[in-house]
Structures are given as structure tokens and as C-alpha cells.
Amino acid sequence: MKFDYLITGAGIAGCVLAERLASQLNKKVIVIDKREHIGGNCYDYYNSAGVLIHKYGPHYFRTNLKHVFDYLSNFTDWHYVYYRVKAMVDGKLLPIPINLDTVNELYGYDFSSNELKKFFKINMVRVDEIKNSEEAIVSKIGRELFEKIYKAYTLKQWGVEPKELDVSVCERIPVRTNRDDRYFTDKYQAMPKYGYHKMFENMLKHPNVHIMLKTNYKEIKDDIRCKKHIYTGPIDEYFDYIYGRLPYRSLRFEHETLDVEFYQPVSQVNYPYDYDFTRVVESKHITGQKHHKTTIIREYPSDEGEPYYPVPAAKSRTIYERYRRKAERLKDVHFIGRLAEYKYLNMDQVVDRALRLFEALHVMEDDGKLNVFPGVSDGY
Ligand SMILES: Cc1cc2nc3c(=O)[nH]c(=O)nc-3n(C[C@H](O)[C@H](O)[C@H](O)COP(=O)(O)OP(=O)(O)OC[C@H]3O[C@@H](n4cnc5c(N)ncnc54)[C@H](O)[C@@H]3O)c2cc1C
Known part of the structure; x- marks a missing residue:
């Protein structure tokens, strides 16, 4: 031919x-x-249990x-x-990206949006020229929130400290002062x-x-x-x-099918500190599939394997x-x-x-x- x-x-x-x-x-x-x-x-x-999953x-x-x-x-x-993501921090499941509820639930505050803006302003680290991913984040939300939510996760994901990572990796991390808990805000x-x-x-x-x-x-x-x-x-x-x-960063996936309709409240839960995996993904939340079983996938970052990032x-x-x-x-x-x-x-x-x-x-x-x-x- x-x-x-x-x-x-x-x-x-x-x-x-x-x-x-x-x-x-x-x-x-x-x-x-x-x-x-x-x-x-x-x-x-569709895996052997009939659950639609992303390989x-x-x-x-x-x-x-x-x-x-x-x-x-x-x-x-x-x-x-709409996609929703949470992170397990200090034993609490918090909305990601950071929004008003994330800060209020983490610290037990009752901030309004304006108060949260002031909180960020007081805590943000002033950086003249942002040169790496750590500076990209601390200049928005301050050091404490960076350490609680992003530092360990980024280290696990990339295998290097955020301060050694190119600014482009974290520069677009959104921070909200309202209660919008969508992972993305795109039109479609x-x-x-x-x-x-x-x-x-x-x-x-x-x-x-x-x-x-x-x-x-x-x-x-x-x-x-x-x-x-x-x-x-x-x-x-x-x-x-x-x-x-x-060079590429790779991932290893661990699948588990469970005899329950849902395992977690949203499609993705990030684990910055605990365990070796970065996140647990449950695709039924995003595919809309109705099924009496569910499959969760744990992601382990690695330097070896298929090229991903x-x-x-x-x-x-x-x-x-x-x-x-x-x-x-x-x-x-x-x-x-x-x-x-x-x-x-x-x-x-x-x-x-x-x-x-x-x-x-x-x-x-x-x-x-x-x-x-x-x-x-x-x-x-
Ligand atoms: C973990 C992860 C999560 C992601 N999540 C999202 C998301 O939520 N939303 C989003 O918009 N994007 C997401 N992306 C990005 C998305 O995967 C890419 O935008 C998309 O896959 C790029 O398509 P592509 O055709 O360029 O590459 P690929 O999908 O990688 O396709 C390239 C193909 O080329 C084949 N190939 C390579 N070498 C050869 C060869 N020598 N001979 C024959 N075939 C070959 C490969 O097998 C592969 O099938 C994610 C990426 C990753 C890694």
C-alpha cells in the first residue's frame, strides 16, 4: 500500500x-x-471489574x-x-487549589475573603526576581502554607527541592480568596x-x-x-x-478495585507527607460511570520508566x-x-x-x- x-x-x-x-x-x-x-x-x-479507568x-x-x-x-x-481535588494535611482533607475554605479549615479561622487577602499580604515573602519554584509559591502565599501544602508534595513529585526546580513548574499555581473549589476555571x-x-x-x-x-x-x-x-x-x-x-520524570501506578461505590469524596486526593505515593485517583468521579464497585489508582513518581513529564x-x-x-x-x-x-x-x-x-x-x-x-x- x-x-x-x-x-x-x-x-x-x-x-x-x-x-x-x-x-x-x-x-x-x-x-x-x-x-x-x-x-x-x-x-x-474498562478494567476486569468493568470500571472505566485512565491507564x-x-x-x-x-x-x-x-x-x-x-x-x-x-x-x-x-x-x-467540574473536577475537584483535595489534599490530606494535618489529618484534614482540604480543597486544592488553596481557597478561603482551605485556610479556614486548616487553621480553624473564620476569615472573610478580604481578611484572607490581608493574611496573604502579611505572610507573602517579597522576592525581587523569582528564580525558582519555591520563590514562585512563597511570594504568593508565604512560607508556612508553602511548607504545609506544596513543599513535600513537590519534592515527592519531582525528586528535588522546590528551590532547585525551574520557576515554570510552579509559577501558575492558582490561589483563590473565594470559596471556588473547582480544580480548574476553564470555560469548557x-x-x-x-x-x-x-x-x-x-x-x-x-x-x-x-x-x-x-x-x-x-x-x-x-x-x-x-x-x-x-x-x-x-x-x-x-x-x-x-x-x-x-531527562523525564516517570510514574508507577498501583491499581486497587474495591467493593464499595466510592472510596473518597473527590476524584483526586493528594498526600504531601504520608506514604510514598503522591495522589490517589478515583476516576468514577469524573467519568460519571455508575457502578457498584470502584477502582482507585495510587501514583508513585520515579526517575525510571516511561517518559511522562x-x-x-x-x-x-x-x-x-x-x-x-x-x-x-x-x-x-x-x-x-x-x-x-x-x-x-x-x-x-x-x-x-x-x-x-x-x-x-x-x-x-x-x-x-x-x-x-x-x-x-x-x-x-
Ligand atoms: C500523568 C499525566 C496526567 C495528565 N493529565 C492531564 C490532564 O488532566 N489534562 C490535560 O489536558 N492533559 C493532561 N496530561 C497531558 C496529556 O497526557 C498530553 O497533553 C497528551 O498525552 C499529549 O499527546 P501527544 O500525542 O503529544 O503524546 P502521547 O499521548 O504521549 O502520544 C505519543 C505516542 O507516540 C508513541 N510513540 C513514541 N515513540 C514511538 C516510536 N518510536 N514508535 C512508535 N510509536 C511511538 C507513544 O507510544 C504514544 O502513544 C497529563 C499527562 C500526564 C503524564
Whole structure:
């Protein structure tokens, strides 16, 4: 069979591009993935007890980008839901992100919003130039709350002290002075009604799309003839690690199915101090599934294993820059997604980037010139 495009990786980036190229430009597309399923890290499935769970950590879909929400709505109905998270601190389950109730419940206060604003103002640490994650947080909420709620959690999650972590990791941590206990405040917050996997199946259901699972690009690259390539795997692996390996933080998941309808009050409970795991996730709260049993997943961060979180630090940025410059010179290979761009990206950001790459490829198909690399300008 002859194909116009090879797409490495059947994650959300690969699915969007396969769908667009096949349905809008009538291109023949082959999508390969080394895993045994489509959907990349957003993959979900029904386990042996019949509970719908997220294999690679909880995926809360939310966005402010209407065009992204509208685009995905072509392939799924939605279960509308606000996500809620709590943290176990000093034996109390407190709302996260920090809001009025978090502070009142933690200290036994009865602050109003204005009083809480004053409390933050008195306690915040003045920092002239914020250089790391610790400073990013203490400059908002002060040292004591930072130590109670964020310090140990961040250390567990990343394996280094927050003061050694790049500012970008914690700079956007929200702090509220009202009682809003939603985890996110985006305009659109919803889960695919029949799960992510079903949504991706619908996207790839096109006669022009051919899928090959359990297929590693490295093993087939010399056998496959396809002029154009969209690559969503790790960029350092593509270039055989010539400039060294890019570091990632990984996770280990421990599943437990229980004979109760619900185990905890919200979808996610963080454990900053106790235990070796960072959080316990119960997906039934977000999928809306009715089931007399439930499955909880404990997450253990680790340096070994599948690449999950790129590590934002000066050293890794320098290595990535070298790969990026090399990738930029390849005319018919386009690097997109969290592994190829070595960047933590939410699902909606990836969809947005994939749609923009598609628009650029469309132009390229017309004039045969443009070489696109999303990491360069973000603006094509
Ligand atoms: C624990 C965790 C929780 C998250 N939670 C959220 C959330 O709540 N909300 C949100 O918006 N985002 C969340 N994200 C981010 C989300 O997972 C990403 O935005 C999304 O998965 C990126 O899609 P992608 O297509 O770029 O990459 P991926 O989903 O990683 O897909 C890349 C695919 O390429 C395949 N591949 C790699 N190398 C090769 C090769 N050599 N040959 C063949 N195939 C290959 C991989 O197997 C994979 O399937 C979370 C991420 C993590 C790690």
C-alpha cells in the first residue's frame, strides 16, 4: 500500500493530524504506535471489574479554546463535570487549589475573603526576581502554607527541592480568596461521554487511515516509504540520542478495585507527607460511570520508566535546543506533541497545535515549500 503520510504515535496529536489529513485533504495516512492501543497517554479502558479507568494518570479535559472544544465535539458527546481535588494535611482533607475554605479549615479561622487577602499580604515573602519554584509559591502565599501544602508534595513529585526546580513548574499555581473549589476555571470542562478511547476510534474511523499497533518506528523506518512524516515520539530518540538523553520524570501506578461505590469524596486526593505515593485517583468521579464497585489508582513518581513529564531546567533546555535545530532542517518531517517538542502540554494545547500544523501542511501541499516546526514561533 502507498501512503502520503506516516504518522508516528497514535496519541492525541497523531489522531488529530490523521483525521484532518484523511478527511480534509483526502491523504492516505498510516499511523503507527509502539503500544498496543491508540490514544497515547490519554488512553482509557474498562478494567476486569468493568470500571472505566485512565491507564496513564487522570486526564481532566478542559479548555478555553472554543475551536478545540468544537473540533473534538465532532467525535464525542460530553459528560460535563467540574473536577475537584483535595489534599490530606494535618489529618484534614482540604480543597486544592488553596481557597478561603482551605485556610479556614486548616487553621480553624473564620476569615472573610478580604481578611484572607490581608493574611496573604502579611505572610507573602517579597522576592525581587523569582528564580525558582519555591520563590514562585512563597511570594504568593508565604512560607508556612508553602511548607504545609506544596513543599513535600513537590519534592515527592519531582525528586528535588522546590528551590532547585525551574520557576515554570510552579509559577501558575492558582490561589483563590473565594470559596471556588473547582480544580480548574476553564470555560469548557467535560469528559468524553463514552471515554477517550471511543473518541479516538471515531477520529481514526476513515477509509484513508491505516493503523499499525505494536510497531516501533525505529524498527520499520527502513522498510516504509512515505515522503512525509509526522513524528510525535521523543525527539532525542529520533536522532539516536546524539546530543544525549533528555531527562523525564516517570510514574508507577498501583491499581486497587474495591467493593464499595466510592472510596473518597473527590476524584483526586493528594498526600504531601504520608506514604510514598503522591495522589490517589478515583476516576468514577469524573467519568460519571455508575457502578457498584470502584477502582482507585495510587501514583508513585520515579526517575525510571516511561517518559511522562519533561524536566524543565537549563541543562535539558540546552540539549533540546540542539535537537530542535536539527529537526528544523528536515523538510518533510514535522515534530509535534509533548515528546517531540519536549514540553509539558495539556490535551487542548496539543489539539490546538495539531490543528495549526494541519493548516500549515495544507498550505505546504499547495505551494510545496513550507517547513513547519511548532516549537519555533508558536505562531504559524
Ligand atoms: C500523568 C499525566 C496526567 C495528565 N493529565 C492531564 C490532564 O488532566 N489534562 C490535560 O489536558 N492533559 C493532561 N496530561 C497531558 C496529556 O497526557 C498530553 O497533553 C497528551 O498525552 C499529549 O499527546 P501527544 O500525542 O503529544 O503524546 P502521547 O499521548 O504521549 O502520544 C505519543 C505516542 O507516540 C508513541 N510513540 C513514541 N515513540 C514511538 C516510536 N518510536 N514508535 C512508535 N510509536 C511511538 C507513544 O507510544 C504514544 O502513544 C497529563 C499527562 C500526564 C503524564
